[in-house]
Every structure is written in C-alpha cells, then in structure tokens.
Amino acid sequence: MIRVAVVDDEPVVRTGLRVILGSAQDITVVADCAGVGAVEAVRDGRVDVLLLDIRMPVVDGPAVLRQVAALPRPPAVAMLTTFDAREHVDEALRLGAAGFLMKNTAPEQLIDAVRALAAGRRVLAPEAVGQVIDGYLLSGRDEDAVRRVRALTDRERQVLALVGAGLSNRAIAGRLHLAHGTVKDHVSAVLAKLGGLNRVQAAVVADRANMVGTGPGRR
Incomplete structure (x- = not known):
C-alpha cells in the first residue's frame, strides 16, 4: 500500500485529493494538513509520497520541502502548483522535488503520478511544464x-x-x-x-x- 500525505492550505483541495487517491486500491492518504503541520505528518518515515502545495500563506512549499529533505527517511515529494506560482519553482527544484503536478490534474493522471513517485520515478505533468520552465529561467542558471x-x-x-x-x-x-x-x-x-x-x-x-x-x- 502506498502511503500519501497531502499538504495544502485549502481544506477543499485536501478533501478532493483524498477522495481521488482513496479511489485507488493501492493508495491510502494517511495525513492531510496545512503547511504548519507538514513536517510532523511525515517525520515518522511511514509516508511514501508527499503532495505539497508550492505556495501557502504561513509556511510555503519550499520551506516545508527543505525541512522534509533533512529527515532520515524523507518521502518522495511532488509539488502542487498553479499558473501563478513560478517564483517558487526553481527553489523547489534545487531542494530535490521529485515532481510537479497541477492542482487540477486529472484523477487518473494523479493516481499514476503517485504510483510513479512511490516507485522512485520523477513526474512532470504536461500542464506544469510551463511553470517549471518559467521558474527555472528565473534563476538564470540554465x-x-x-x-x-x-x-x-x-x-x-x-x-x-x-x-x-x-x-x-x-x-x-x-x-x-x-x-x-x-x-x-x-x-x-x-x-x-x-x-x-x-x-x-x-x-x-x-x-x-x-x-x-x-x-x-x-x-
């Protein structure tokens, strides 16, 4: 069973992702929370995949990712992004994000992405390509x-x-x-x-x- 944690500041987004992922027999959502509780949710090492909102008002995605990456057994992390969050993308790349998904990714694609992440692969939703490229270009290091x-x-x-x-x-x-x-x-x-x-x-x-x-x- 693939164990997933969902971190997003919007409860409706967390609920939607929980429902979608819960429809897959091999996936279970073991935690969902806003950014403040993210590190505690995955600290015990029992989470395989973390879906992490890239931009949150109190603790943003890259800040959470930095702390998660320092854990002894960090999960694979995919950033959940929107069309207006490019300023955080390069930092997330440098911190080791394993994937980028749009918040409105189709259910079947989201489930496949979680499976790929759990298997150690990286994922990049076609709809997120523009965000990743724009964010990467902001660094001026490509x-x-x-x-x-x-x-x-x-x-x-x-x-x-x-x-x-x-x-x-x-x-x-x-x-x-x-x-x-x-x-x-x-x-x-x-x-x-x-x-x-x-x-x-x-x-x-x-x-x-x-x-x-x-x-x-x-x-």
Missing part, C-alpha cells in the same frame, strides 16, 4: 546545462528529447526499440553529462534546447 546538450551523443539526445516530452523509461524503450535497461543507462549518462541534474531539470533543459517534440516516433 545556460551552462543547455550548452552541455551539445556534448551528448545522438542517441542520448534522442533519449533527452523523450524525457522532455514526459515519457517514462519504459515508454522511451518502446519508442526507440531498446531494452529497458539500456534506456536506464542512457538516462543516467544524460543526467550526469548535464551536470548531475534530476529528471525534471533535464526535461526543462530539453525544452530550452528546443528538443521537445523532436524525438523519434512523434505523431
């Missing part, structure tokens, strides 16, 4: 990473383009007709060559390099 794209092999560039399109390793393997393990190796090499970025940051770099939508098999 130029070096974009230049490193030129050092990638052709195959690695193909893989990066598909990562930027939001595909999982298994989906990339199917698109490129490669073994799943081979794709994992390529993704690891790409992230290393880009300067140790995580998957979400690499997706941003792919977009900035105009690579998204250029991968093989695009329809």
